[in-house]
Amino acid sequence: MEFLSNAFFNGQWFTYVILPLLIFIARIIDVTIGTLRIVMVSRGQKIWAPLLGFFEILIWLIAITRVMDNLDNWICYVAYGGGFATGNFVGLLVEEKLAMGIVQLQIITRKDAHELIARLIEGGFGITFQEAHGASEEVHVIYSIVKRTELERIVEIIGQYNPQAFFSISDVRFVNKGYFTPIRQRRWRKGK
Numbered sequence: 001m002e003f004l005s006n007a008f009f010n011g012q013w014f015t016y017v018i019l020p021l022l023i024f025i026a027r028i029i030d031v032t033i034g035t036l037r038i039v040m041v042s043r044g045q046k047i048w049a050p051l052l053g054f055f056e057i058l059i060w061l062i063a064i065t066r067v068m069d070n071l072d073n074w075i076c077y078v079a080y081g082g083g084f085a086t087g088n089f090v091g092l093l094v095e096e097k098l099a100m101g102i103v104q105l106q107i108i109t110r111k112d113a114h115e116l117i118a119r120l121i122e123g124g125f126g127i128t129f130q131e132a133h134g135a136s137e138e139v140h141v142i143y144s145i146v147k148r149t150e151l152e153r154i155v156e157i158i159g160q161y162n163p164q165a166f167f168s169i170s171d172v173r174f175v176n177k178g179y180f181t182p183i184r185q186r187r188w189r190k191g192k
Contacts (some may be wrong), residue, residue: 019070020079022062027083030059036098043101043173056092088183099148102175106143107167108132108156113140117163120144123157145175 027157043098063080068078101183109116113129129142146154151169158165 015070015073015188016075019066019073019076023066023076024079024083025051026059026063026066027080027183030056030063030085031084031087032094033059035088035095038101039095042171045142064102087117099151101171102145102147103151103169104143104145104171105154105167106141107162107165108134109140109142109165110134111164112164113162113165114143116158116165117142119157119161120154125154126152145172 004188021172022072033052033056037056040049063083067076067080107113107116117127117129117140125144125146127142127144129140132139132141155167169175
């Protein structure tokens with residue numbers, strides 16, 4: 001039995017196919033975890049960031065050890081680099097799907113914004129707005145702090161009631177005493 005396992009791990013099938021595939025998968029996992037760790041650091045998550053960092057570096061050490069043990073195998077290099085690139089992509093997708101945290105929207109409209117403002121309030125979003133002077137005309141500026149899970153819905157409202165509006169979205173690390181309508185109440189208002 002030992003001879004069979006030795007033959008398998010020293011065989012060409014393992015060296016040139018399975019080992020590079022394992023390195024590729026390990027890099028995807030560790031870089032995805034690294035992307036999430038960076039997000040946690042930027043959001044001040046003091047428990048999650050170091051925990052993710054531990055698993056990230058542990059998986060990386062396993063992958064780099066396998067590459068260093070097989071320096072004459074160029075397929076391992078390609079798998080290592082490909083896993084890194086794919087891990088970045090997967091990490092961004094996972095972070096986007098998790099939609100953790102809150103964001104600030106700043107909406108600037110050229111046309112009258114009262115209908116958009118009414119729809120945002122009706123949708124359960126807390127807003128602050130003001131009339132302002134743009135470079136060449138009067139504008140309305142609307143501010144809102146929303147959970148990232150609600151971002152798609154608020155952008156939909158902007159597109160429906162003021163598609164020419166300029167808006168920017170930025171991450172917010174901390175909010176104190178904000179206005180966040182409970183999700184049940186938002187659903188009720190949406191079905192109205």
